[in-house]
Structures are given as C-alpha cells and as structure tokens.
Amino acid sequence: MYIAVKGGERAIDASRRLLAAARRGDAALPELAAAQIEQQMGLLVGRVMAEASLYDPPLAALALRQAYGDAIEATFLLRAYRTTLPRFAYSEPVDTDRMRVDRRVCAIFKDLPGGQLLGPTFDYTQRLLDFATQAGEPPVVDDAAGADVEAVPNALSQLAREGLVEPCEPSDGDPEPPDITRDPPAYPLPRTGWLQMLARADEGWVLGMGYSTQRGYAHTHPFAGDLRSGRVVVELVPDELDFAIEIGEVELTECQMINQFVGSAEVAPVFTRGQGLVFGRGERKAIAMSLVDRALRAAEFGEEASSPAQQQEFALPQGDSVEASGFVQHLKLPHYVTFESELQLIRKLRADVHARAADVARQGDAG
Amino acid sequence: MSDIAHGYNFAYLDERTKKMIRRALLKAVAIPGHQVPFGSREMPLAYGWGTGGIQVTAAVIGRDDVLKVIDQGSDDTTNAVNIRQFFACTTGVRTTTRTREATLIQTRHRIPETPLADGQVLVYQVPQPEPLYRLEPRRAETTRLHASEEYGLVNVKLYEDLAQWGRVETSYDYPVKVDGRYVMSPSPIPAFDNPKMHMSPALQLFGAGREKRLYAIPPYTDVRSLDFEDHPFRIEPQGHACERCGDGTSFLDEVAGADGRVRWTCSDTDWCAGRVDQGHRHE
Numbered sequence: 255m256y257i258a259v260k261g262g263e264r265a266i267d268a269s270r271r272l273l274a275a276a277r278r279g280d281a282a283l284p285e286l287a288a289a290q291i292e293q294q295m296g297l298l299v300g301r302v303m304a305e306a307s308l309y310d311p312p313l314a315a316l317a318l319r320q321a322y323g324d325a326i327e328a329t330f331l332l333r334a335y336r337t338t339l340p341r342f343a344y345s346e347p348v349d350t351d352r353m354r355v356d357r358r359v360c361a362i363f364k365d366l367p368g369g370q371l372l373g374p375t376f377d378y379t380q381r382l383l384d385f386a387t388q389a390g391e392p393p394v395v396d397d398a399a400g401a402d403v404e405a406v407p408n409a410l411s412q413l414a415r416e417g418l419v420e421p422c423e424p425s426d427g428d429p430e431p432p433d434i435t436r437d438p439p440a441y442p443l444p445r446t447g448w449l450q451m452l453a454r455a456d457e458g459w460v461l462g463m464g465y466s467t468q469r470g471y472a473h474t475h476p477f478a479g480d481l482r483s484g485r486v487v488v489e490l491v492p493d494e495l496d497f498a499i500e501i502g503e504v505e506l507t508e509c510q511m512i513n514q515f516v517g518s519a520e521v522a523p524v525f526t527r528g529q530g531l532v533f534g535r536g537e538r539k540a541i542a543m544s545l546v547d548r549a550l551r552a553a554e555f556g557e558e559a560s561s562p563a564q565q566q567e568f569a570l571p572q573g574d575s576v577e578a579s580g581f582v583q584h585l586k587l588p589h590y591v592t593f594e595s596e597l598q599l600i601r602k603l604r605a606d607v608h609a610r611a612a613d614v615a616r617q618g619d620a621g
Numbered sequence: 622m623s624d625i626a627h628g629y630n631f632a633y634l635d636e637r638t639k640k641m642i643r644r645a646l647l648k649a650v651a652i653p654g655h656q657v658p659f660g661s662r663e664m665p666l667a668y669g670w671g672t673g674g675i676q677v678t679a680a681v682i683g684r685d686d687v688l689k690v691i692d693q694g695s696d697d698t699t700n701a702v703n704i705r706q707f708f709a710c711t712t713g714v715r716t717t718t719r720t721r722e723a724t725l726i727q728t729r730h731r732i733p734e735t736p737l738a739d740g741q742v743l744v745y746q747v748p749q750p751e752p753l754y755r756l757e758p759r760r761a762e763t764t765r766l767h768a769s770e771e772y773g774l775v776n777v778k779l780y781e782d783l784a785q786w787g788r789v790e791t792s793y794d795y796p797v798k799v800d801g802r803y804v805m806s807p808s809p810i811p812a813f814d815n816p817k818m819h820m821s822p823a824l825q826l827f828g829a830g831r832e833k834r835l836y837a838i839p840p841y842t843d844v845r846s847l848d849f850e851d852h853p854f855r856i857e858p859q860g861h862a863c864e865r866c867g868d869g870t871s872f873l874d875e876v877a878g879a880d881g882r883v884r885w886t887c888s889d890t891d892w893c894a895g896r897v898d899q900g901h902r903h904e
C-alpha cells in the first residue's frame with residue numbers, strides 16, 4: 255500500500271522554506287529595504303493601498319516585499335492586517351477642492367482658474383527603454399519642482415453654478431454610506447456603496463470595464479473635466495469636541511468626468527458626472543472608475559441597462575482582486591471527492607447511452 | 622500552549638466580531654436553511670479556502686473544545702493541516718483526528734462516516750451558498766425567490782435532467798429542502814452524504830466568507846434532497862471495497878496506481894483507521 259495519507263504537514267513546512275528562499279533571490283545581492291520600495295515604487299505602493307483600503311505606505315511597501323512583488327498578494331496581506339484594526343471614528347469627508355495639487359489637468363477648457371498643471375506624468379515621455387541607466391541612474395536634478403499649489407477650484411464649479419452640470423452635493427436626507435468592509439452588500443447598492451467597491455476593485459478589472467463603455471457596451475459620452483493628484487488633509491470630529499481636527503493627510507487622485515445627458519420628460523438636459531477617487535497616484539484607475547461610476551447610474555437617468563458595466567451585480571463583486579484571486583485559485587485545492595462523484599455520474603450516463611444503443615441495435619436485428 | 626500567536630485575540634477574531642457572527646448564527650439556527658448576510662471579515666487565509674468556515678469556527682470555539690479539521694474526508698490534506706495549525710496556534714485548544722472525540726469539526730466537501738452525536742458541531746466551508754445561482758445569478762432576484770418560496774426554476778432543472786438523461790445530472794452540492802421551507806446548498810459534499818444531514822443530532826453550521834452568508838441546520842431537523850415522487854432521490858453504491866479496511870459502504874476515493882491498477886480507499890481516513898484498529902481488512 256503506497257497511497258500517501260501522511261505528509262501534508264511536512265510538505266507545507268518545506269514549501270514555506272522554499273518560498274522564503276525564492277523570494278530572497280541571490281543572497282549575494284543586498285536585500286531590498288522596504289523604504290526603497292516605498293520611495294522608488296510609489297505607484298505600486300499606491301495601488302496596493304488603494305486595493306487594500308488602507309493608507310499606510312510603509313506597511314504597503316513591507317507587504318510588497320513579503321509578497322515577492324505580487325500586487326494582489328500584497329493587497330491581501332494588508333487587508334488581513336486591516337481587519338484586525340479597531341475603528342476609533344469615521345473621518346469627515348475629504349474635500350478634494352482643498353487638495354494641495356501637484357497635478358491638475360482639464361480636458362474641456364484651454365485655460366481656467368488654477369491653470370493646467372502637468373506635474374509628474376508619463377504622458378509626454380517617449381517610451382524608449384533607457385539602456386544607459388542599466389549600470390545605475392545619475393542623480394536627479396529637481397529644477398522643475400515647484401511648491402505644491404494650494405487649493406485649485408474644481409474645473410466644473412463654474413458650469414455647475416450655471417446649472418449646466420449637475421451639482422455634486424449630498425441631497426437632503428442622503429443616508430449614511432454603508433461600510434462595505436463591515437456590512438454585507440445588499441444589491442442594488444447605493445452609489446456610496448458602489449464607489450467604495452470600485453475604489454478598491456482590481457485596477458485591471460476597472461480599466462477593462464471602463465474601456466468597455468468606450469467600445470459600445472454602454473455609452474457615456476465622457477469628457478475629463480477635472481483630473482487631479484495631490485495631498486488632502488483628513489479631519490475628524492472627536493466625541494469630546496464640536497469641531498474638526500486634522501489627523502493627517504493622504505495622497506489621492508481624483509477624476510471628475512462629465513457626461514452628456516439629453517434629459518428626459520422630467521429632467522432638462524444637463525451634463526452629468528462620474529467620479530473616480532483612489533489612494534495614491536492611480537490616475538489610470540481614477541479615470542476608468544469615473545466611467546464605470548457614470549455607467550452604473552443608468553437607472554437614475556432612465557437609461558437602458560444592457561451592458562456589463564451598467565449592471566452592479568456584474569461590474570462590482572467580480573472586481574474584488576482578493577476575493578477573485580482566492581476563489582479562482584482555490585481550484586488547485588483537492589477536489590477528489592467532488593470529482594469522484596462526477597466520475598461515477600459520467601460512467602452511469604455513458605452506460606445508459608451504450609445500453610440504449612445496444613437496445614436499438616437488437617431491435618434492428620430483430621426487425 | 623506555548624505557540625499561541627502573540628498579539629492576537631483568542632481564535633484570531635476580536636470579541637465584537639465574534640459577537641456579530643454569533644448573532645447571525647442565532648438567526649440562522651432560528652430560520653433553518655435561510656441564508657443570513659453577515660459582515661464577513663478579511664481573514665489571513667485566502668477566499669475560497671475556507672474563510673467562512675474559519676470565521677464560524679472562530680466565533681463558536683471555546684477553550685474546552687476539541688477540534689477536528691478535515692478536507693475531502695481526510696485530516697492530513699494540506700488545507701486541513703493549515704487550518705488546524707491556524708486554530709492550534711491562535712487558540713491552543715486540543716485537536717484530534719478522531720470524529721468521536723471532537724466537539725467541533727470543520728469540514729470541506731465531506732460529512733464524517735461516523736454518525737455524529739448530540740452536542741457535536743459540524744462547520745461546513747461553503748464556496749457558494751446560493752443554491753439557485755446557476756439558474757439565476759442576480760442575488761437581488763434569488764433573495765426574492767427564496768422569500769416567496771418560489772422554487773420553480775430548480776424543479777424545472779431537475780425535471781429537464783430526468784427528461785434528458787433519465788437521472789439528475791448533479792452528483793455533488795445536490796440541493797436540499799430544510800424543514801420543508803428553504804432550498805439550501807449542502808456545500809459541495811457528494812450527494813452520497815446528503816442523507817447524513819437529515820435528523821442529525823449535531824448542530825450543522827455553514828459559513829461562506831467570500832459571499833458573506835451564514836446558514837444553519839439545528840439538530841434533529843428534517844432535510845430532504847430535492848426529488849419527485851416518481852423519481853425518489855437515491856444513493857447508488859460505488860460497487861467497490863476499501864483496499865485497507867474492506868468497507869464497501871463508505872465513500873471511496875479512486876486512486877490510479879503507476880501499475881495501471883485502480884485502488885479504492887475510504888475517503889474518511891479516521892473511519893478507515895478505526896475499522897483497521899478493529900481488525901477489519903480487505904478480503
């Protein structure tokens with residue numbers, strides 16, 4: 255009898271040691287410091303924080319190192335840690351109009367109050383791999399750096415004052431947003447719920463869903479109204495005080511998309527909005543998120559919801575990278591029992607078919 | 622208890638989270654077979670690997686419990702080992718492989734062959750709690766179907782199977798009706814195990830972490846596999862006996878050998894070991 259029934263425990267131990275060694279790589283090379291990841295892989299750190307719903311750059315960098323550079327695995331580590339943190343309070347809503355922007359572009363006006371501020375962007379780099387830096391990078395001369403710009407008015411404010419763009423203020427009686435990390439989702443979710451889900455959804459998923467709205471699966475006629483990155487203060491009102499105090503600041507990227515809406519029987523034509531807001535400098539995701547947000551508002555505007563990006567139960571739960579990654583990969587867990595059940599069934603079904611064929615043949619012979 | 626994880630609460634989850642889960646479980650026990658939404662937490666094990674079962678176990682486990690964890694009927698499959706280690710180091714409770722000794726059993730894909738007893742708790746890991754999801758993927762819609770006891774979809778599916786194949790084309794995760802009211806997923810246990818749920822003296826708890834749902838079957842509850850009067854649900858024997866203990870009544874794994882010969886062994890390793898201890902052998 256050689257069927258292995260013992261050994262699972264030893265195999266797991268060995269696998270953990272092999273992973274540690276593989277992750278470390280060539281021991282002759284210096285170990286990567288988490289601070290280096292935080293400083294030099296900032297976009298990746300931002301992505302992990304966004305998908306983990308936890309703003310903590312040093313821990314995100316640590317998670318990335320421990321995760322062997324895998325963004326979803328790092329997100330998973332950070333989320334599992336986040337679960338254990340107590341909730342002291344809920345902050346006040348952050349005010350992105352007060353963002354200290356280091357980048358703000360507006361695609362709908364040539365110039366506007368606050369101006370166009372390109373900031374650090376890949377947009378106008380030429381994508382030529384720089385072989386000269388293989389041996390090391392020369393020191394960076396930061397002569398382009400200016401001070402952060404204080405509060406730049408949102409590009410849509412003027413249009414909103416004229417009534418051409420819908421206002422973006424909570425309506426009277428707006429309920430408290432659900433907390434998607436504490437409350438199980440009940441579909442259909444309110445917009446506050448789906449925005450939370452999109453903000454921490456997998457960047458690739460949101461990108462694809464947003465892209466689908468540009469290729470005919472829902473039409474949103476988008477214009478990038480105001481796209482900005484920078485730091486925003488976080489405030490909360492402690493129980494003991496009746497005013498808000500600053501507790502820190504976070505780096506955010508926001509996209510306010512404006513979209514054509516021709517109006518309906520009750521509503522005059524007006525430009526509508528889609529919003530994307532993410533931790534870090536996830537500009538690609540913020541833009542895509544604003545497209546999906548607007549697409550998901552189909553019911554609100556009486557639009558036919560026939561495309562995936564307009565359907566909450568398709569666009570939202572499938573976009574969670576940690577949930578999707580776990581469930582897709584659980585297929586490598588043992589399924590001996592369910593497969594054995596299927597084997598039995600398919601053998602019986604095949605036997606039924608062969609028996610019927612034999613019957614038919616016999617009857618043919620008899621006739 | 623020297624290797625209890627430092628810095629974490631007993632059984633990992635904080636007490637307020639456990640309380641939230643216990644409340645959901647109480648509701649689940651009060652409405653047998655009904656899926657109760659709960660604030661599922663992100664666990665340090667991957668979704669799809671038992672996060673629902675782990676949260677249920679963490680919420681109900683006490684210092685005096687004796688824990689058994691099985692996957693595919695075996696205590697030694699890697700995922701069962703990992704989950705058992707997780708609870709051993711976060712609770713320090715005694716673990717066992719013996720079904721009779723355990724007060725709390727977490728399982729994936731099987732119900733132990735040894736009949737469960739009064740006072741035992743069986744926790745199932747559930748990947749997909751919604752028994753209707755293949756027929757209607759929108760959960761907003763399936764919630765309405767359950768509320769109005771509208772199970773026409775699943776009856777039509779069974780009927781179509783019978784019409785096309787002469788038998789129901791479902792061999793695991795075969796839906797059951799609990800206490801004459803709710804259609805429920807038994808989790809992907811083989812249909813072979815379904816009858817064990819009926820009138821079981823044990824409390825059966827089901828946790829689906831990713832889908833954020835809990836449900837339960839209280840002890841001594843009527844659990845029927847869906848069928849028709851003229852096509853009653855039945856278990857067909859596998860027609861083999863275990864290579865080790867000779868049992869032909871337990872659920873058997875089929876293992877292909879390098880010599881091309883197929884061997885059959887009990888999926889429930891504790892059951893098999895118990896029979897070998899009693900002197901049973903393959904003829």
